[in-house]
Amino acid sequence: MSEAISALNGKVAAGEVTVREAGLRGMIILRGDLSDKKLRKVCTALTGVKVPEQGQANCDGDKGLCWMSPDELLVLVPYAEATQAVTTIEAALSGTHFLAENVSDARAVIFVEGRFCREVIAKLAPVDLHPDTFQPGDFRRTRLGQVAAAFWMLDEDTFEVICFRSVAAYTFDLLAASAKAGAVGMFPTPE
Amino acid sequence: MLTLRCPYCGVDADETDLHGEGQAHLKREGPGSSDEDFEDYLFMRENPKGVHFERWRHAYGCGKYFHAARCTSTLQVFGTYSAQTLEPPQDIKDKISGARPGWS
Numbered sequence: 001m002s003e004a005i006s007a008l009n010g011k012v013a014a015g016e017v018t019v020r021e022a023g024l025r026g027m028i029i030l031r032g033d034l035s036d037k038k039l040r041k042v043c044t045a046l047t048g049v050k051v052p053e054q055g056q057a058n059c060d061g062d063k064g065l066c067w068m069s070p071d072e073l074l075v076l077v078p079y080a081e082a083t084q085a086v087t088t089i090e091a092a093l094s095g096t097h098f099l100a101e102n103v104s105d106a107r108a109v110i111f112v113e114g115r116f117c118r119e120v121i122a123k124l125a126p127v128d129l130h131p132d133t134f135q136p137g138d139f140r141r142t143r144l145g146q147v148a149a150a151f152w153m154l155d156e157d158t159f160e161v162i163c164f165r166s167v168a169a170y171t172f173d174l175l176a177a178s179a180k181a182g183a184v185g186m187f188p189t190p191e
Numbered sequence: 192m193l194t195l196r197c198p199y200c201g202v203d204a205d206e207t208d209l210h211g212e213g214q215a216h217l218k219r220e221g222p223g224s225s226d227e228d229f230e231d232y233l234f235m236r237e238n239p240k241g242v243h244f245e246r247w248r249h250a251y252g253c254g255k256y257f258h259a260a261r262c263t264s265t266l267q268v269f270g271t272y273s274a275q276t277l278e279p280p281q282d283i284k285d286k287i288s289g290a291r292p293g294w295s
Contacts, residue, residue: 054201069253070199126205141200142208143251 004079007108007168013176016183017114021172025062025109026082027162028075030089032098042092046077046085057139057152059160066139066152074150074162079104108168112159112175116183121151121159123178130187145174197249198257198271204249212246215258216278240264242287242294244279247271260287 008021032039040051047065049058051073057066064076077085082104089100112120122129124144134140139152147170149163163171193206213236220232237243243263248256258276260269260283269290270283279287287294 069255072253126207128203140202141252142204148251 004105007165008172011172013172013179015114015176015179017112017117017120017179019120019172019175019179020111020113021168022109022111022160024079025104025107026077026079026085026102027104027107027109028077028082028086028089028100029068029103030073030075030098030100031071032093032096034071034073036093036096038092038096039098042089043073043075046075046088052139055139056137058137059152059154066150068141068150075100106165107162108165108171110161110163110168110172110175112161112179113157114179115157116187117157117159118187119184120175120178121161122186123181123184124174125149125151144171147171193261193266193268195247195257195259195268196271197252197255198273199253199255200249202252204252208249208251210248210250212248212256215244215246215274242269242291246274262291 004024006021006024010023011021013019034051043051043065047063049060049063049065052058052065052067054067058064059076062076062078066074066076068074075085082102086100086102118129125142127140127142128134134153136153136155139150141150143149144161144163147163147167149161149171151159151161154160161171161175194203195209196202197204217232220228241262241264243261245259245261246256247259256274257271258274259271260279261267267290269286272280272283
């Protein structure tokens with residue numbers, strides 16, 4: 001087996017807001033009936049977090065569940081556990097209508113950390129990121145610049161962004177440029 | 192700029208998040224239909240000034256198709272609703288009637 005390397009191999013653009021590629025992360029696309037008890041149970045067993053409500057992400061370290069659409073979840077696990085996690089899901093849901101696929105190597109994860117991280121993202125996405133409407137735990141699939149991406153807030157100073165691996169370099173450069181350009185001052189920033 | 196609320200995500204999606212998919216509530220004419228009906232189904236579209244029903248796809252979001260009722264001249268959006276329906280739901284019709292009495 002060849003050695004797995006993430007899209008940007010942990011590249012960092014340090015600054016007042018730091019953009020950092022997260023390295024390898026296990027990501028599984030799970031499509032199925034999200035109200036199904038078996039599905040909810042296996043997701044929680046794998047990640048230790050509750051199945052998120054519409055438009056939410058529940059994350060804990062490397063693990064988490066993100067609401068992608070009414071019939072789709074993104075299951076986040078440590079990279080080394082992804083293959084086993086798919087096997088576990090397949091065993092648990094056997095006989096029902098579902099699809100689970102390990103997409104870890106097809107995606108990239110980027111952290112945006114710092115005081116005005118909200119504005120770094122807000123400059124690039126057609127999303128209202130005002131603190132009144134977007135809070136830690138909220139999850140949004142949209143676009144960043146010209147490419148599809150999804151993001152959620154881990155805390156007031158941290159966004160986690162996922163995008164396709166093929167556009168990881170573009171997304172990283174875009175976020176880094178937005179961070180370098182500085183704060184706009186649209187949103188009240190935490191002290 | 193048009194902003195439509197995706198009925199599946201519950202988010203206000205910007206026009207650039209969406210993809211327009213043309214007129215809503217078309218009845219498909221398949222094998223066995225007359226040539227005239229098939230031509231109507233394939234090519235003939237309404238082009239109203241006023242109330243219009245459209246299909247949209249939340250392309251950068253959940254990827255689902257939904258329907259929107261809006262006015263083509265003022266860009267007023269009356270509402271969005273699930274694509275799993277043959278005609279606009281009553282609450283949407285009521286909203287349009289409130290804003291555009293006598294619409295058809």
